[in-house]
Amino acid sequence: MKLTIQVNEGPYQHQSADSAYFFAKAALEKGHEIFRIFFYHDGVNNGTRLTTPPQDDRNIVDRWTQLAQEHDIDMVVCVAAAQRRGIVDEGEAERNGKDATNIAPGFRISGLGQLIEGGIQSDRLVVFGD
Amino acid sequence: MSDTKKFLYINRRAPYGTIYAWESLEVVLIGAAFEQDVSLAFMDDGVYQLMKGQDTTGIGMKNFSPTYSALGDYEITKIYVEKESLEERGLTLDDLQHLVWEDEDEDWAEKDSIRLVSRAELGDVMAEQDVLFNF
Amino acid sequence: MSMLHLVNKSPYENNNVSTASSIMKGDDVMLLIEDAVYAAVKDGKASAMLEGRKVSVLGPDLAARGIAEDKLASDVDVIDYAGFVDLVESNDKVQSWL
Numbered sequence: 001m002k003l004t005i006q007v008n009e010g011p012y013q014h015q016s017a018d019s020a021y022f023f024a025k026a027a028l029e030k031g032h033e034i035f036r037i038f039f040y041h042d043g044v045n046n047g048t049r050l051t052t053p054p055q056d057d058r059n060i061v062d063r064w065t066q067l068a069q070e071h072d073i074d075m076v077v078c079v080a081a082a083q084r085r086g087i088v089d090e091g092e093a094e095r096n097g098k099d100a101t102n103i104a105p106g107f108r109i110s111g112l113g114q115l116i117e118g119g120i121q122s123d124r125l126v127v128f129g130d
Numbered sequence: 131m132s133d134t135k136k137f138l139y140i141n142r143r144a145p146y147g148t149i150y151a152w153e154s155l156e157v158v159l160i161g162a163a164f165e166q167d168v169s170l171a172f173m174d175d176g177v178y179q180l181m182k183g184q185d186t187t188g189i190g191m192k193n194f195s196p197t198y199s200a201l202g203d204y205e206i207t208k209i210y211v212e213k214e215s216l217e218e219r220g221l222t223l224d225d226l227q228h229l230v231w232e233d234e235d236e237d238w239a240e241k242d243s244i245r246l247v248s249r250a251e252l253g254d255v256m257a258e259q260d261v262l263f264n265f
Numbered sequence: 266m267s268m269l270h271l272v273n274k275s276p277y278e279n280n281n282v283s284t285a286s287s288i289m290k291g292d293d294v295m296l297l298i299e300d301a302v303y304a305a306v307k308d309g310k311a312s313a314m315l316e317g318r319k320v321s322v323l324g325p326d327l328a329a330r331g332i333a334e335d336k337l338a339s340d341v342d343v344i345d346y347a348g349f350v351d352l353v354e355s356n357d358k359v360q361s362w363l
Contacts, residue, residue, distance in 0.1 A: 001354045008265065008363065015299045019273070022325075026346035032354075041153055041265065080156060112160040119261040120135055120164065124353050126271070127264045127361040142363075174284065253288040256360060257266060264361045 001032045004118030008129030010045030011060035012053070017046050020128040021063055028071050036074045036118040037064075039107075041129070044087045047077040049104035061104050068106035075107045076114045135260035136167045141176035143265070145195070146186065151179045152194050154265040159197070162204035169259070170201070171252060173212035177219060180211065180226040180244075195227070202231030202243055209243045212252050267292035269356035273299040273363070276311035281362040286314040296344075296352055297322040302330060307338040315341065323349060 005024055009016040024034055039046050051061050068075045077087055083096065089103040103109065119125050139158050145151040161168065172180060179198070186193040201209070209229055216222060229243040247255065256262065270289050276282035282304045285295055295318060297304055304311040305322045321342040327334070334343055344352070353359055 003353070015273070019298055022346045023349055027350045027353075030347060030350055032350065040157075041149060081153065112157050113164070115157060116161045116164045116166075119137060119263070120166065124359060125261050125263070126353055126359050127363065128273075129264065129361065129363040130274075140360075174280070249288055253290055256288070257268060257290070260358065262358055262360050264363050 001027075001124060002035050002122045003027055003032060004035050004115070004122040004125045005037045006115065006118075006125065006127040006129075007037065007039050007043040007046060008041045008127065010042040011051065013042070014130050016128040016130065017043070017060055017064075018058075020126075021060070021067065023126065023128070024067060024073075028067075034071070034073050035122045036076055036114060037068075038115045038118055039075070039077045040081055040112075040115065042081075042085065043129075044077045044082045044085050047075070047082070047087050047104050047107040047109075048102045050102050065104055065106040073106075076110045077103070077107050078115070079109050079111050082109050134166055136169070136258060137161065137261050137263065138169045138171055138256060138259040139263045140171045140173070140256075141179055141265070142172075142174040144175040144178040145184070146189065146191055150265040151176070152192075154263070155194065155197055157263065157265075158201070158206070159204060162206065168206055169208040169210060169255065170206060171210040171212070171255065173215045173249075173252060175215075175219075177211060177215045177221060177226070180229070181221070182225065182227050198227055198229055201229060205231070207231040207241070207243050208245065210245050210247050210252055210255055212249055213246055214249050216246075267294065267356045269293070269352050269359045270295040271359055271361045272297055272301040272304070273361075275300040276304040276309075276314070282311055283314055285360075285362045286318055289318060292319070294319045294321060294352060294356060296320075296349060297341075298326055298349070299323075300326075300330075302326045302332060305337045305341045306332060307336060312338040321348065321352060 143150045184195040232238040270285040324343045
């Protein structure tokens, strides 16, 4: 099964990011393919490398980075939602005159077309949100 | 097109109190370029998105409600509005924008895009789809 | 053809469990995750909405919330994330009632 997963909420505030992560992991363990994980609305906040969660709590952003790197998963942060919420990569910083970037490794910023494409190319779209 | 899927964008939240209504519309607009078989559904508080006469000057937000009337130009001709959700909220179709599309096969005749359906009928519409988007 | 209805909010917080249970048909399955697992507690008002429907509930979310399996309505199936993946595969599509 080829899956696209959509994450609509940021880390910690809602359980969505956690549920999506454990679902993704279980899908991979069963040998399914994850076509894309698309982060929309506040979900783009899963893509900042500047979080410092407490030592005794899970590191949601790092967990995503590891998952993406271990399994070569395409993790996309929606550009429009990212601009609104301040998730920035080199390209966005240059285009919009920002003096810093904060995108976490393993994430890339791209358009909503990536979500649509995920819907077209995958067997299932699973949405996690509030 | 062998790749054509039936996409249903489901809207269940009111506008302005949260961003979901607007950001879901952004997906619809971008998605139009991908030429899938697209429908929209409005149920629960989503029906409020289509209300006429929205004036957001006092709350300092962009009034995006005119965008719904442009959906016909994006070839979106199937907009399902759930009857029970309207009734529960004391609304009728008259409270909503009159959304139309122009049928080029009938000399650009204007046709209604909104289809009033019961919850059960909406369930049937959902069952016919390939991909369900929720925000 | 069947749909997986994914519900994640408590039935005492909003109507999603009710809406999903009223729209689901035939072979559709409802999966309760996150705070929606409270709907499966047998003596709660919400459990009545689940009757006659195929309902699964995510075990890790039950355990997190201190809900023992003997408190659940009888027909509810407790599954894990692997079971969640299986449900996504065995149903044609997923409707997330957010």
